[in-house]
Amino acid sequence: MSTITQAVQPSQGHPALPSVVLRSWKAAIALSIFAVAALFIFIGLRQGAPGAVSTFQLSQSRDIIQLPDLVLPTFATTLVCAILLVAMAAWSVWITARSARVPLWLIVAFAVVFMVGFLTWAAAGSTIPVPGLFVGTVTLSVPLIFGALGGVISERAGVVNVAIEGQLLAGAFSSAVVASITGNPYLGLVAAAIAGVLVSFVLAAFSIKYLVDQVIVGVVLNVLVIGLTSFFFSQLLSPNAALLNTPDRFPRINIPLLSEIPILGPALFRQTFIVYFMYVAVAVVYFGLFHTKWGLRLRSVGEHPKAADTVGINVNGTRFWNVSLAGAIVGFGGAFFTLGSVGAFNKEMTAGLGFIALAAVIFGQWDPLKATLAALLFGFASNLQNVLSIIGSPVPSEFMLMLPYVVTIFAVAGLVGRSRPPAADGKPYIK
């Protein structure tokens, strides 16, 4: 719309055109739907006895700083939340009607209030361990975040990376084997990176040298890696499990002081080496992409390769090595499956998480920080289901499991809208 108003020059003597107002009702509609849903769930499907309370456990038993449990009356709290949600939805409608954008903080606040209300509702008469909720969130998000970072780098350089799943699986496989043989999980981590790079080499070679459609290569690579790892698992790993598939896991390292921060400390600072490594990776990728020469070049070959070529950047070389780097990063995420959580490789153990990471890349609008947040959101959602199934959730567990995906659809449709990939994403560069 801005192009229209700019094109009209006042000096040309045209009467001023009425400015075209771009009103997006999507956010307001999405919030309204959720507010109505909240009213229905919180009041219509009221949980617990009239005097029921919901308990939020804020500290674990081994914490130094012990916070008392937070006890909320279930119905009153959910009622307040529902009223707040309706008010915020109404406000967003009013904002939109006045042709302004619904601010992001309002959406975030809406989500937080909805979550608090929902947890209170679901925990009627029982206890939700809040630190445990966050610990699980970080743990489940690790491979997603590594995958999303790799996806962001690769796609910012102009190569669509659908092969995240394959890179994760290759990383998981090789880290299990190498860590089992050498008895050293750090070598396993290196092996995972190398495996990710190898998958990336194929992706890069086929998409850059042979100009094959990048989505095709990615999909096929996933199948190839699933086939190869499953084949080797059945033929070699299962018969020789003691030698090849019993990797040492990373030990848990508690960071002094920081790990004693109430509520968030255990989640963030009582983790394994690979999680701390992830924090560094997120920071480095973000800083590198937007504040270094490397990042500028990477983004330039993904946005406008011809311009980059004109100023002397080797487009295909830059793409090749950055796709390889992306493979290494995703490979680290794969190592988390075997060295961080499960402790042994299994067939197709990534279970489609690579595709969730891809969704996080798109949801996060190709920005490393936003993609990380999106990955955390997915991790939170799947962990929430675990926690609620333990305390006995009032809704069928399948609907709880479904919730994160439904919310994502709403978020993508209502809040993110048309996400804009890097301009030359997926397009091979031919001089």
Add this chain to the structure above:
Amino acid sequence: MSEDTQRPAAPAEPADAVTTPDAHTEPAANPGAPKPAEGDSDRWSQTLRDIVGGSAAISVLAVFLALVVGAILIAFTDENVQKASVYLFARPADMFAAVWDSVSGAYSALFQGSIYNFRRPGFAAGIRPLTETLTFATPLIAAGLGVGLAFRVGMFNIGGRGQMLIAAASAGWVAFALDLPAGIHLIVAVLAGLVGGALWGGIVGLLKARTGAHEVIVTIMLNFVALYLVSYLLRTPGLLQEPGSSNPQTPPMKPTAVFPDLLGPTYNLHAGFLTVVAATIFVWWLLSRSNLGFQFRAVGENPNAAQVAGINVKSVYVSAMLISGGLVGLAGINQVLGTVTTGFGAGIDANIGFDAITVALLGRSRPWGIFFAGVLFGAFKAGGFSMQAAEGVPIDIVLVVQSLIVLFIAAPPLVRAIFRLPTPGTKSKSRLNVTKEVAAR
């Protein structure tokens, strides 16, 4: 496979660019536009070069290469080969014999499990594997057609799993819960499944058209939503669960709603195969003969240009995803009304939704290409099971071979380089120079 692949030098038709790697590769591999042949002998050698270096040959060589890689993997991981390799230098013949045994054993089991079994007496028993192949191919083709159709519109439908599950649940419910006369029952069940799959796919198209939501995210998310929805229905009495059972499984389909056997009760091949043939013809007609198909291809080629040309891009997205979802749904219908008629669980999709992507890629999103790619992959599936049973080679090797085939076919220059084939459309240098000299005089 399709007519244009036979003549790679001809300008690729517009829709190629979306999914056909050839369209991308030709400009690079062949910078000088091919000139019309100057003489008879030239034309003949040109034809010969096209056949040797062209797509048909590339496809055959790609299959061959993939089988070679598969053979290496089988031999490398075989126990007898490993034992023989210890004393390789003392008795190399043992090693080669072991390699030959493992590879030939595996591939002959693959062949006998998928095409013709020579160990069975008589043609009727020997040909049974081929009918198994077609049975396995049936849902692959249907889902491949759906995915390929979406590709042609420039959309990536990874939602095969969800669409199949919803279609299977709808068709299955009609098939076991309703009492209708034979024939009508089957038709109603099939229609219910088609509608289910189409709606599940249509959500994606609608969201993309209305809000710009990326179809990759939405299809992935809807896969999970469908999985959990169907899981819930399957374990809830009165919905899809078999009465009196605690398993998350449906009761058997009523015989009136089951696809009849095509070749009698000794074979598993059912009439679902005919629906898939019909679907292939329908997609061919839709894409190459109908107005809507023209719009599909135009949008797939360049949505902006299509918009300017007056095509309603948004409604094309919706209708394309409706049809795509319906076709993928047909795969689910075939599963529950043809292959697994004794009641199904949440694993009824059998990963066909994802396999279909490779089928569509191998078939280059052309209806008949997908049909034959589906038959090929069906053969691998049927043969893979007998290979696993007879020779102990894990069926996962089939995935490796399948994906390698698609990779090699997608990159003709690589295959040409491996086999040192000429690039079609170019002439050998010496000949070119001679013609130039002649022309200069």
